[in-house]
Amino acid sequence: MWSKCARAIMVAARNGGPDPAMNLTLRYAIDEARSCNMPKDNITRAIDKGAGTAGGESYEEVSYEGYGPGGVAIIVDALTDNKTRTVTEVRTAFKKAGCSLGASGSVSYMFQTRGQILIEAGKTDEDALMEAALEAGAEDVIAPESDEDSWTVLSEAPTFIGVREAIEKAGIEIGSAEITKLPDTTQQITGDDVRKLMNLTDALEDNDDVQKVFSNADISAEELANLG
Numbered sequence: 001m002w003s004k005c006a007r008a009i010m011v012a013a014r015n016g017g018p019d020p021a022m023n024l025t026l027r028y029a030i031d032e033a034r035s036c037n038m039p040k041d042n043i044t045r046a047i048d049k050g051a052g053t054a055g056g057e058s059y060e061e062v063s064y065e066g067y068g069p070g071g072v073a074i075i076v077d078a079l080t081d082n083k084t085r086t087v088t089e090v091r092t093a094f095k096k097a098g099c100s101l102g103a104s105g106s107v108s109y110m111f112q113t114r115g116q117i118l119i120e121a122g123k124t125d126e127d128a129l130m131e132a133a134l135e136a137g138a139e140d141v142i143a144p145e146s147d148e149d150s151w152t153v154l155s156e157a158p159t160f161i162g163v164r165e166a167i168e169k170a171g172i173e174i175g176s177a178e179i180t181k182l183p184d185t186t187q188q189i190t191g192d193d194v195r196k197l198m199n200l201t202d203a204l205e206d207n208d209d210v211q212k213v214f215s216n217a218d219i220s221a222e223e224l225a226n227l228g
Helices: 002-016 024-035 040-051 083-096 126-135 157-169 192-205 221-226
Strands: 060-067 073-080 100-102 111-120 140-142 150-155 176-183 210-215
Touching: 002 024, 002 040, 002 073, 002 210, 024 040, 024 157, 024 176, 060 083, 073 083, 083 100, 083 192, 111 157, 126 140, 126 150, 126 157, 150 157, 157 176, 176 210, 192 210, 192 221
Parallel strands: none
Antiparallel strands: 060 073, 060 100, 073 210, 111 150, 111 176, 140 150
16 A cells, blocks of 8 residues: 555656645645555655656556446556556456456546545534534535444545545544545446455455556445355
8 A cells, every 4th residue: 555655646746746735636645645654754755756856667647447247337546657567457357357448438427536534423423513514615414324334524626635624623533534436326236246346346456556446336235244
């Protein structure tokens, strides 16, 4: 994970400069690195490499789209210094799952980029969270369906950091916070398709070039439990 975070920081610093106060993408990347407990020195080194003050590889952002088991839409975001290698490895992972990559734009239109903040059900009450999040520009606050679920706060990407900081300032403990791609609609899968999708996702995430994998899969808790 540190290697993936370092790549994201390097690319962000190269494209938008080394100052996270002026480079929102870099700030997102640094925050994610911190959430993975990446040491401060490693973060600084990655910023320096991206900004050109230290030697390092040149990575570029690429995205692949396709359909997985059961017709699930999948987006694979990667950072690579060799696009031929990366697309070959991603295509191979899809092929082993009995699936194939699609053309650019084949599934991305089904997803929206959003800031997503999760808070455990018992860590806050509705009034406090609604006040902090909505006043800071959040789009929606979704209540948990049970005590084991989480509150979900959604925002546009540009307002994500402000919303997160407002929630933290209100003394509310955040479980996780990230910029993600959320599907407009979901595709329910069952049985063997669930296992195939999990295996495909694991294979993709094990690839050093792959940063994140998104899908519109809808898998019930019962199906997940059956995976054993």
